[in-house]
Amino acid sequence: MADPPLALLAEVTHRCPLRCPYCSNPLELERAAGELTTEEWRRLLGEAAALGVLQVHFSGGEPMARRDLASLIAAASEHGLYSNLITSGTLGGERELKEFADAGLRHVQLSFQDVDPANNDRIAGLSGAHEKKTKFAAAVHATGLPLTVNMVVHRQNLDGIGEMIDRARALGARRLEIAHVQYYAWALANRAALLPSRRQLDEATRIVDAARETLKGILTIDYVVPDYYGVRPKSCMSGWGRRFLNVTPSGKILPCHAAESLPGIDFPSARDHTLADIWYRSEAFNRYRGTDWMAEPCRSCDRREVDWGGCRCQAFLLAGDAGRTDPVCALSPDHGVIETALQDAEKTPEGFVYRHFS
Numbered sequence: 001m002a003d004p005p006l007a008l009l010a011e012v013t014h015r016c017p018l019r020c021p022y023c024s025n026p027l028e029l030e031r032a033a034g035e036l037t038t039e040e041w042r043r044l045l046g047e048a049a050a051l052g053v054l055q056v057h058f059s060g061g062e063p064m065a066r067r068d069l070a071s072l073i074a075a076a077s078e079h080g081l082y083s084n085l086i087t088s089g090t091l092g093g094e095r096e097l098k099e100f101a102d103a104g105l106r107h108v109q110l111s112f113q114d115v116d117p118a119n120n121d122r123i124a125g126l127s128g129a130h131e132k133k134t135k136f137a138a139a140v141h142a143t144g145l146p147l148t149v150n151m152v153v154h155r156q157n158l159d160g161i162g163e164m165i166d167r168a169r170a171l172g173a174r175r176l177e178i179a180h181v182q183y184y185a186w187a188l189a190n191r192a193a194l195l196p197s198r199r200q201l202d203e204a205t206r207i208v209d210a211a212r213e214t215l216k217g218i219l220t221i222d223y224v225v226p227d228y229y230g231v232r233p234k235s236c237m238s239g240w241g242r243r244f245l246n247v248t249p250s251g252k253i254l255p256c257h258a259a260e261s262l263p264g265i266d267f268p269s270a271r272d273h274t275l276a277d278i279w280y281r282s283e284a285f286n287r288y289r290g291t292d293w294m295a296e297p298c299r300s301c302d303r304r305e306v307d308w309g310g311c312r313c314q315a316f317l318l319a320g321d322a323g324r325t326d327p328v329c330a331l332s333p334d335h336g337v338i339e340t341a342l343q344d345a346e347k348t349p350e351g352f353v354y355r356h357f358s
């Protein structure tokens with residue numbers, strides 16, 4: 001019997017004013033008409049709390065594109081769930097944040113594309129985005145909600161990492177998450193333009209290590225080296241169906257945000273099944289749970305219950321089979337695809353291919 005889930009990522013909409021070239025949403029986006037209704041979300045959040053979920057992360061797309069977001073936060077709060085808002089900060093401001101805080105919101109995570117306004121707006125595909133985000137950070141501060149600044153980094157902004165740390169402090173953040181792009185969906189299509197070089201990565205890591213020392217007790221910095229440069233994979237989602245579940249805008253329940261890219265798996269909908277049924281009994285959640293599904297080299301590896309064989313979606317995207325060892329593992333027979341990608345990262349960067357919602 002699996003343990004209950006700890007956290008739920010609520011992708012309340014795919015609508016978003018930004019067009020980031022590393023967007024992790026699926027290539028096929030959900031239309032507004034297909035989204036779960038307020039009542040459906042309220043029921044689902046109640047089921048999640050009964051199942052044992054402790055935290056809900058409201059995300060998207062841009063979650064503030066939903067006019068009923070305050071009602072959803074209130075529902076989470078009524079069920080005793082800790083709620084976090086993950087936003088681009090480009091829709092709304094102090095009035096909405098005050099409403100969310102009154103509804104029980106506990107934390108805001110605000111993403112930036114860069115500290116440099118022109119580069120931020122170029123990457124986001126939206127002019128004026130940086131200015132809106134800066135005002136939004138001030139509004140978070142005014143409401144008294146704790147703020148985490150999320151800087152998404154890659155080869156076209158990584159050299160500004162020192163300024164990013166300074167900016168997070170200036171914006172009043174308690175925590176800075178420096179998140180290297182992960183190569184799924186649009187990010188995989190733009191990988192040659194996004195993957196940093198070894199020189200860039202080493203310099204960025206040196207700056208972060210030094211800042212962590214000098215800012216101890218002032219600013220917490222989360223920073224993980226991208227797995228393409230590691231020798232063992234990340235424990236993606238802490239293992240398939242072990243801790244997290246992800247709800248798509250139309251109510252499909254997934255073990256991770258990218259799972260719909262995997263063929264041959266029927267992901268159940270909260271419209272047709274209870275969350276408990278899906279979590280404990282669905283074929284989708286049991287397919288890669290635990291270690292029974294593993295082949296060699298994972299099956300006999302002493303890290304099989306540490307990283308759970310890495311990421312199933314990355315294994316499918318890079319090796320064509322979600323049941324294979326994640327190719328970022330140096331023990332994987334498919335590891336050559338990573339070495340080729342890293343060699344390409346030393347070449348001249350390419351332009352971005354932007355996503356469009358329409």
Ligand code: SF4
Binds near residue numbers: 233307308330
């Ligand atoms: Fe992890 Fe499998 Fe690599 Fe071992 S062989 S480190 S379990 S991915």
Ligand code: FES
Binds near residue numbers: 240256257258313314
């Ligand atoms: Fe799907 Fe890693 S993103 S298992």
